[in-house]
Amino acid sequence: MDALLRELAPQVLTALTRRYGDFDACEDAVQEALLAAARQWPVEGMPDNPKGWLITVASRRRTEQWRSDTARRRRESAVFTMDVAATEVPAVDDSLTLLFLCCHPELTASSQVALTLRAVGGLTTAEIARAFLVPEPTVAQRISRAKQKIKAAGFTMPPPQERAERLSAVLRVLYLIFNEGYTASAGETLHRVELSAEAIRLTRQLRAALPAYGEVAGLLALMLLTDARRPARLDEDGMPVPLDEQDRSRWDRAQIAEGDQLITETLATAQVGPYQLQAAIAAVHDAAARAADTDWQQILSLYELLRTVAPGPMVTLNRIVALAMVHGAGPALAELDTAATDAALATHYRTDAVRAHLLALAGDRAAAHEHYERAARKTPSQPEQRYLIAKAAMLGRSVVDG
Numbered sequence: 001m002d003a004l005l006r007e008l009a010p011q012v013l014t015a016l017t018r019r020y021g022d023f024d025a026c027e028d029a030v031q032e033a034l035l036a037a038a039r040q041w042p043v044e045g046m047p048d049n050p051k052g053w054l055i056t057v058a059s060r061r062r063t064e065q066w067r068s069d070t071a072r073r074r075r076e077s078a079v080f081t082m083d084v085a086a087t088e089v090p091a092v093d094d095s096l097t098l099l100f101l102c103c104h105p106e107l108t109a110s111s112q113v114a115l116t117l118r119a120v121g122g123l124t125t126a127e128i129a130r131a132f133l134v135p136e137p138t139v140a141q142r143i144s145r146a147k148q149k150i151k152a153a154g155f156t157m158p159p160p161q162e163r164a165e166r167l168s169a170v171l172r173v174l175y176l177i178f179n180e181g182y183t184a185s186a187g188e189t190l191h192r193v194e195l196s197a198e199a200i201r202l203t204r205q206l207r208a209a210l211p212a213y214g215e216v217a218g219l220l221a222l223m224l225l226t227d228a229r230r231p232a233r234l235d236e237d238g239m240p241v242p243l244d245e246q247d248r249s250r251w252d253r254a255q256i257a258e259g260d261q262l263i264t265e266t267l268a269t270a271q272v273g274p275y276q277l278q279a280a281i282a283a284v285h286d287a288a289a290r291a292a293d294t295d296w297q298q299i300l301s302l303y304e305l306l307r308t309v310a311p312g313p314m315v316t317l318n319r320i321v322a323l324a325m326v327h328g329a330g331p332a333l334a335e336l337d338t339a340a341t342d343a344a345l346a347t348h349y350r351t352d353a354v355r356a357h358l359l360a361l362a363g364d365r366a367a368a369h370e371h372y373e374r375a376a377r378k379t380p381s382q383p384e385q386r387y388l389i390a391k392a393a394m395l396g397r398s399v400v401d402g
Contacts, residue, residue, distance in 0.1 A: 001041060003194050004050060006122045010095040012054045013119060016062055017101075024066050027059075027119060027267050054168035061259040095120055095198075096205055100158050103166040104150055111146035112169040113176065114139050120202075121177040121195065132178045138173035148402065160270065163210070170206065170218050171275065174199050178223050181229065182343050183381070190240055190383040196227055215261050224259035225282035228252040237272020239287040240387040244291035254288045274310035277302055296325040317354050349378035353388060360395065369395040 009030060016026040035053045047053040102116035117123045117131070125143065129136040158166055181195025203220045210216050232246040240246075263279040270276070280303045288294040303319035316339045324332035336355055345351045356371035372392035376385050 001038070001046070005037060006194060006198070008051050008054055009034060009122060010098045011051060011122050012058055014095075014098050014376050015055050015056055017061070022062075022352070023101075023150050026062055029058045029061035029065060030054070045398065050335045095202055096219070098205075099202065100163070100166055101150070102146075103169040103173070105162065105165055106149055107146050108142075109169055111142045111149075112166075113172050114142045115146040115150070116169070117172040117176060118143055121173065121180075121198070123177070123180060123195075127180055128176075131180060164213075167210070167213065167216075171215060174203050174206070175219060175222075175275070178203075178226075182226060183384075190234060190238075191230060193230075196223070196230075199223060200227065206281070214266045215273040215275050217266040217270070218273060218276030220276055221259040221266065222264035222279035222282055224255045224262070225279060225286050228255035228259065228286065234383070236360075238383060239390065240383050243285065244294075248289065251286065259283065260286070272305075272309070274306060277306045277309060281306075294325075296322055300326050313339075313342060314350070316342070316345065317350055321354060321357070324358055324361060329358045333358050333362065341386055347378070349375045349388075351382075352378065356391070365395045 007372045010035065013027060013030045016029060017023050017074050020026055036057055037050070037054060037183070041047075041050075093324050098120050099116055100118055103112040107115065114128050117128045118125070126136050128143075129139045135384055139356050178199035179264050180198050181192045181197070181199060184190060200223050203216070203223060207216050207220050228251050229243070229246060231252065232248065233241055235241050259279065263276060263283055266276055267280065281299055284295050284302070300319070300322040303315065303322050307315050307319055317336075320332050320335050320339065321333060324401070327340065333355070336351070336358065340351055340355075352371045352375035356368045356375060359368035359371060361366075372388050372395065376388035377393065379385050384398040
C-alpha cells in the first residue's frame, strides 16, 4: 500500500493544485488524505478507485481549510467548491508536471530541489537534509519559503524556452531521489527500491520528452549502470558487499547493456556534462569481469574531468580512492588531509571510511581500525554501520594476531 500511495500522491496533488491553485494548502490536504487512507484502507479495504478516493478526500479537506480562513469567508458564495472528480486527472504523467512546477525559476536552486523531493519524491525533511549534508531546520525553512513563493504560480508545464532553465534542478532532484533509494541515508535497510525505481521511471519519461538533452540520457545511463549492481550489494545476512567483492554474475546485464549503449551514443553526440561523466565511470566499473580488471587509470582521468566540471565533496572522495588505486595510498592520504579541511567533509562518515580504507592499504591496520570505528559511529545507516563495525573488527583481530 505504501508504494501505491507514493505513486498516487503527486497525481492527487496535481489535480488539486490545478483546480485550486494554492500549492501550499493543497499539499497539506493531500497529506491528510494519505494519512486517512493509511488508517482506513487496512481496516475497510482499498476502494475500487484509489486515486479518485484520494482526490475526493483531499478536495474536501482543501474545502474545509478554505472555509476556515476568515479572510476568505466573505467570498465563499462566489467560489465553486465542488469536489474534484477523478476524471479531471489528465492522462499525462502528473509527476513530471509537478517536477517542473516545483522547479519554478522564482525559487532558488536549493529550494527547487528540496520542494520537489518533498512533493514528488516523498522524502522526509530529515532524508532531504542528509542528501544535502545540511541541518534539518535549514531544509524545513527552504521548503516553507518555497511553498509560499510557488503559491501564486500558474499550474502549467513551462514553455519550451524555460525548460532548459529548469532542467538542471529537475535532474538534480531525480539524482538525489535515486541515490536515496540505492543507498538509504538512514534506517534498517540499505535499499529503498521504490525510490530508485521511481527515479528511473521519471528519468525515462524525461528522456522521451527531451531526447536532445545529453545530460538526461547521461543521468538515465548512470542510474541503469548503478542499479544493475543492486542484486549483489547485500550478502545473505543483509550485510553490504563492497564493489570489489561483489559476485558480478549477479549484476543485471540487460541494464548494463542499455546503460552502456546510452552513454556511448550520448558522449559521441552531446556536450559532456557531469551526469555523463559519472555514467562513464560506472560503465568502466561494469565492464570489468573481475575487480582486478578495473581500468583505474581511465576512472581517475574521468574523475579529473568531473572535478573540473562539477566539483563536490563526494567527487573529491571518490577521486582520492581512484588516485590510491593508480598511485598508491601515500599520495591519496596526503590529498585526503587537505580535502578533510572542507566543512562538508570534516565530519562526514565517508571521510573516515575512506581514510580507514587508505590506511589499510598503507599497512597501518591499527589506525585503519580506529577510523572504521569512527565512521560506524557517525553513519545513520544501520547496514553501513554493521559493515563498518565488521571491517573494524577484522582489522582489530589482525592487529592482535600480528
